[in-house]
Amino acid sequence: MSDTRPIGIFDSGVGGLTVVGEIRKILPREEMIYFGDTARVPYGTKSKETVTRFSVENVEFLMKHNVKLVVVACNTASSLSLDFLKRCFRVPIIGVIEPGAKGAVSSTRNGRIGVIGTQATISSGAYERQIRKLRPDVRVFCRSCPMFVPLVEEGWLGKRVTAEIASIYLAPLRKKGVDTVVLGCTHYPLLKKVIGKAMGRGVRLIDSAREVAAGVKDLLDASGLLNDTGKGKKSRFFVSDEPGRFARMGERFLHRKIECAKRAE
């Protein structure tokens, strides 16, 4: 059986495009409908109630496009709202926390894992809970890095100040001797080099986008929802603010041109 319905993906803005890129790599036939809530971005400084209200609206939008699966590509929304979304909707919904936690647990050798993310993600404790559910003996050290998203959006990936800010945020994790760091925000993979340097050699960085894509494949496969027919349709991108800035910024995340971004009605 083959299911040609699209996969729905939402994020607070452009960051979730890293997940689109990874899904495309391993599931090239799947059509994707992406929604970026660019009018209300960011989520990382907002409350559970507000992020959940926004997330419900985002899933409702995707449902109108008859999606077979929803990926919550935003770490903040996954941390704060995934359980509620799963209770509200009948479509399968995948967040980014569980795949990221799995990746971290299978990477660590010394049982010391660092997690970085937005304020809301970190204070939710979602990664910590998930990691300790998988391996209760692991020690988890968390740190919110609120300047990382603006740095990425400003495009300051190689600037000296960026390295300085990374070392301010990451010094405490380094001191704790973690051997694995979860990049708990879809913007952070763009700072991989800087973060890697600040953490020092031998520390592995877990980019949850990849783990999520693998999770999506497993789930579709297990439920008989894969699209096995011919070539996939082009993915479509929707945003709540005007599409121009999204398309420009998005190319940094997707590594290709975004031609058909539209404002969601």
Next chain:
Amino acid sequence: MSDTRPIGIFDSGVGGLTVVGEIRKILPREEMIYFGDTARVPYGTKSKETVTRFSVENVEFLMKHNVKLVVVACNTASSLSLDFLKRCFRVPIIGVIEPGAKGAVSSTRNGRIGVIGTQATISSGAYERQIRKLRPDVRVFCRSCPMFVPLVEEGWLGKRVTAEIASIYLAPLRKKGVDTVVLGCTHYPLLKKVIGKAMGRGVRLIDSAREVAAGVKDLLDASGLLNDTGKGKKSRFFVSDEPGRFARMGERFLHRKIECAKRAE
């Protein structure tokens, strides 16, 4: 005649509290109703259409509280949406651009003015237009500083990286020999020291909050809307996200405790 109705003030978040503080100083009898759109903050990276839609909703909220005047304390909303708001509503509406421009024009000696603000404020050209309307011979140099708001919200007012970032943003204005810089975003007054140092001695910084308060007083006075009776009522604060974070962050801007912030219904 005395008008005891409150003054309405809105901003995308906490920044407009600097305007509340200045109005309170010179008009201690006036009650204020403040609305901070903390669920959808920031506005500075968003489109004219989206910011205008949000601004209309914000004014509608204030109108329910029977305000006698609306202050658009947000530079971005003032730049993009003030004209539209004035056409939509019958209550007098004041933005922050005109008072800031006036302040700059009366400050400059050499006719070279710098303006800093969010991306949306700067690319709107609103300050430049307003300044040149007042004095067409003045030269205006603009620069958006997207990292300043996150730096203030992170509380990194005295950090070395903050000084470095300020010098990156402000070097071009310094080169142009401006003698006056408009702080075209309500967050920037908190970085006055750093900005002043980066610009060098003899450069005057125009904090539009003060100019706006003076403008509010003039307008109320001229229209017979001042509250001349006894003691003023306590100001009230409403937000679109949960009030806790707003109250904590807001104290930095208002320099006093915010006791009664509520979520707007």
